[in-house]
Amino acid sequence: MAQPSATVSEPGRSDAAPVLEARDLVKRFGDRVALRNVSISARPGELVAVIGPNGAGKTTLLSILAGIQRPDGGEVGHVPARIGWVPQQPSFYSKLTVAENLRLFARLEGCADVAGALDRMLEQTGLHDRADSLASTLSGGNRQRLNIAIGLLAEPPVLLLDEPSAALDPRQRERLWDFIFGLSAGGTAVVYSTHNVQEADRYGHNVIVLADGERLFAGSPRELERAVGEAGARDFEAAFVEFLRQRGH
Amino acid sequence: MRWLLLKDLRILSRSPLLVAMLVIYPIVIAALVGFAVTSGPDKPRVAVLNEVPASATQISLGGESVNVSKEAKPLFDAIHPVYVHSRQEAIDKVKSGDVLGALILPPDLTRRLEAATAGGGQPPSVEVLFNAEDPAKLRFVENTIKARVQDANSALAKKFTQVAASYIHLLATGGRFSFFGQTFDVLGLQRAEQILHGLGGKVPKGSAASMQLAQVTQFAHLARQNLGLANSVLDAVIAATVTLMFVTVLLAAGALALEREQNAFLRVVRGLVSRTGLLAEKVALAALCSLVVGLLLLAGLSVFVTLPWSRFALWVAALGLGALGFGALGVAMGALAREVRAASLMAFMASLPIAVLGLVPSGAVSSWLYDVVRGVSAAFPFKPTLEALKSALSHSGGVAGPLLHMAILTAVFTLLARLALRRFAVD
Ligand SMILES: Nc1ncnc2c1ncn2[C@@H]1O[C@H](COP(=O)(O)OP(=O)(O)OP(=O)(O)O)[C@@H](O)[C@H]1O
Ligand SMILES: [Mg+2]
Numbered sequence: 153m154a155q156p157s158a159t160v161s162e163p164g165r166s167d168a169a170p171v172l173e174a175r176d177l178v179k180r181f182g183d184r185v186a187l188r189n190v191s192i193s194a195r196p197g198e199l200v201a202v203i204g205p206n207g208a209g210k211t212t213l214l215s216i217l218a219g220i221q222r223p224d225g226g227e228v229g230h231v232p233a234r235i236g237w238v239p240q241q242p243s244f245y246s247k248l249t250v251a252e253n254l255r256l257f258a259r260l261e262g263c264a265d266v267a268g269a270l271d272r273m274l275e276q277t278g279l280h281d282r283a284d285s286l287a288s289t290l291s292g293g294n295r296q297r298l299n300i301a302i303g304l305l306a307e308p309p310v311l312l313l314d315e316p317s318a319a320l321d322p323r324q325r326e327r328l329w330d331f332i333f334g335l336s337a338g339g340t341a342v343v344y345s346t347h348n349v350q351e352a353d354r355y356g357h358n359v360i361v362l363a364d365g366e367r368l369f370a371g372s373p374r375e376l377e378r379a380v381g382e383a384g385a386r387d388f389e390a391a392f393v394e395f396l397r398q399r400g401h
Numbered sequence: 402m403r404w405l406l407l408k409d410l411r412i413l414s415r416s417p418l419l420v421a422m423l424v425i426y427p428i429v430i431a432a433l434v435g436f437a438v439t440s441g442p443d444k445p446r447v448a449v450l451n452e453v454p455a456s457a458t459q460i461s462l463g464g465e466s467v468n469v470s471k472e473a474k475p476l477f478d479a480i481h482p483v484y485v486h487s488r489q490e491a492i493d494k495v496k497s498g499d500v501l502g503a504l505i506l507p508p509d510l511t512r513r514l515e516a517a518t519a520g521g522g523q524p525p526s527v528e529v530l531f532n533a534e535d536p537a538k539l540r541f542v543e544n545t546i547k548a549r550v551q552d553a554n555s556a557l558a559k560k561f562t563q564v565a566a567s568y569i570h571l572l573a574t575g576g577r578f579s580f581f582g583q584t585f586d587v588l589g590l591q592r593a594e595q596i597l598h599g600l601g602g603k604v605p606k607g608s609a610a611s612m613q614l615a616q617v618t619q620f621a622h623l624a625r626q627n628l629g630l631a632n633s634v635l636d637a638v639i640a641a642t643v644t645l646m647f648v649t650v651l652l653a654a655g656a657l658a659l660e661r662e663q664n665a666f667l668r669v670v671r672g673l674v675s676r677t678g679l680l681a682e683k684v685a686l687a688a689l690c691s692l693v694v695g696l697l698l699l700a701g702l703s704v705f706v707t708l709p710w711s712r713f714a715l716w717v718a719a720l721g722l723g724a725l726g727f728g729a730l731g732v733a734m735g736a737l738a739r740e741v742r743a744a745s746l747m748a749f750m751a752s753l754p755i756a757v758l759g760l761v762p763s764g765a766v767s768s769w770l771y772d773v774v775r776g777v778s779a780a781f782p783f784k785p786t787l788e789a790l791k792s793a794l795s796h797s798g799g800v801a802g803p804l805l806h807m808a809i810l811t812a813v814f815t816l817l818a819r820l821a822l823r824r825f826a827v828d
Contacts, residue, residue, distance in 0.1 A: 220667050220826070237671065243664035247412040259404045260672035286415075302668070 168195045178225030186212040190367045194341035201356030202345040208362040210345035214312045236311040238303035242295040246288035261306040273301040292319045313344035353388035363401045405682045448491045448503035449482040637702045638790045645695045653687035653731025654744035684728035695720040719789035726782030726807040729814035736821035759783035
């Protein structure tokens with residue numbers, strides 16, 4: 153359990169009011185229930201990791217928070233006017249260059265300083281030298297970097313990231329999290345989903361465990377480890393697997 | 402929204418193949434549809450009593466040697482001739498409605514023509530018997546005649562438009578004509594008309610002969626008009642409308658579906674652009690592009706066909722509003738089909754029958770069927786665009802009615818698209 157100093161176990165501003173809050177969200181697709189009474193909240197600067205097996209409902213939850221889908225039950229409150237949203241699949245125009253995509257979305261998001269936002273995001277993603285490449289010519293990882301950059305353009309108070317690090321190499325992943333930490337330190341609440349459980353441990357003030365649309369756990373990574381007792385003491389990943397096993401998943 | 406429009410234009414400019422297809426394809430289709438429709442499923446049945454002996458088909462007229470049967474061939478190709486053996490038989494067939502009309506060519510026709518132009522003898526007479534003066538049927542006959550002329554030419558040369566134009570010109574005004582290495586002279590309907598007109602003064606007024614001559618003159622006049630002008634304009638109208646439809650519908654449907662295919666749709670509508678705004682942008686994009694293509698097409702056609710440039714504002718109005726209607730139809734298809742391939746296929750498959758229905762001439766099908774066809778056509782922007790363009794490209798008539806019709810259809814299809822967008826991003 154030797155974690156770098158970057159590990160955050162205490163949410164910085166636990167006393168602040170949530171900047172994002174949703175209660176008892178229900179989402180059905182026909183007979184399938186994708187979310188069953190799932191609640192979530194995030195305070196300014198808080199990092200919330202959503203983890204769970206494939207089909208658990210992570211993407212559905214984030215889409216509802218982003219205002220993309222409407223819940224069949226429950227309510228979403230405390231939603232700031234602008235929420236940054238980075239969908240799971242790259243979402244931009246492959247026939248436009250990196251810079252053209254960023255500029256276009258900066259305008260569509262109503263950024264006051266388009267050129268500034270463009271420079272900032274090219275800098276952040278390290279895509280400066282690919283600025284004039286067509287998006288279709290980018291590698292999978294670079295596409296993901298562009299995908300994330302578009303979500304960050306408007307500097308929103310809440311950022312929703314759906315598996316942001318999935319296609320990134322370790323160095324890029326490190327850069328991404330450094331950047332997200334920077335945002336968090338500046339007061340941005342970040343809710344992200346991931347299949348990399350270590351990431352949830354290292355970069356999450358709080359963890360939400362979803363399985364089959366049900367919220368099985370909400371709390372800090374340490375609390376999750378305590379919840380499984382001795383059986384999961386080896387490390388966080390072992391604790392998570394054991395937790396799911398104990399709950400019959 | 403401006404940025405979205407610029408974005409789409411940029412994407413288009415980077416898809417030269419798509420642009421080429423969007424422009425060339427509809428023009429080819431326009432030509433094909435023009436053929437398919439104007440040639441009609443059935444040629445009009447015309448009773449023909451030809452009493453001219455085979456030996457007398459070559460005559461000298463106005464100093465030119467004319468092979469009457471050759472010159473008349475396109476006209477006979479255009480009809481379904483029902484050869485009859487007596488005058489009474491022809492009249493009976495016309496009366497019974499078995500044929501649309503009858504053409505009676507007397508045995509001394511060619512001899513009299515020759516003699517008359519030489520300044521003597523009896524004037525020639527051709528009898529044209531019509532069943533009913535149904536303008537719809539008449540138009541159908543005209544269309545059929547024109548299409549046959551084009552048909553013959555398309556088989557001959559790739560640049561059929563030029564050839565058809567020159568051929569029609571030739572038929573109308575006369576001149577030398579080269580045909581598979583053989584050159585022969587064509588009298589031309591205009592000169593025939595002039596010659597016949599000149600003869601008019603030499604025939605005693607009020608006599609039976611002068612009335613018959615007037616009939617022939619009128620026939621030549623009509624034929625020249627049909628071949629020379631009216632139908633060419635109609636073809637230009639059809640070509641422009643079909644092109645406008647394909648470019649707009651394909652572009653609008655494809656561009657909307659592309660937003661979803663690139664996963665950009667949800668991102669875009671989360672931003673400053675509403676879903677309705679996005680639809681409006683796609684309609685505007687498609688309409689703008691197709692308006693340019695449509696105007697270019699008309700400008701190109703105006704080389705071959707006389708079009709009233711003085712009514713240019715009406716062209717733009719007709720093409721522009723038509724394009725908006727097709728754009729709205731396109732986004733409705735794009736929203737329903739959701740994928741670029743499916744959207745293109747749908748746009749294509751639906752457009753073709755809409756065009757064909759819109760072009761069914763009133764005399765070609767039974768009246769109850771025509772009412773059905775007219776009802777269906779009224780639900781799509783094709784027919785109103787056709788009507789508006791027909792008015793705009795002819796020398797008279799307003800376009801307000803069809804334009805209003807199109808505006809309503811634009812609103813209806815945009816609404817339909819907006820409803821379909823509810824399910825657009827759901828996988
Ligand atoms: N549009 C949809 N129509 C029907 N079912 C859907 C739809 N979207 C999601 N689902 C279903 O809802 C459930 C949750 O899906 P979701 O995409 O939220 O899972 P996830 O946790 O993000 O999975 P993954 O880790 O694979 O990304 C799944 O069973 C999925 O099949
Ligand atoms: Mg997912």
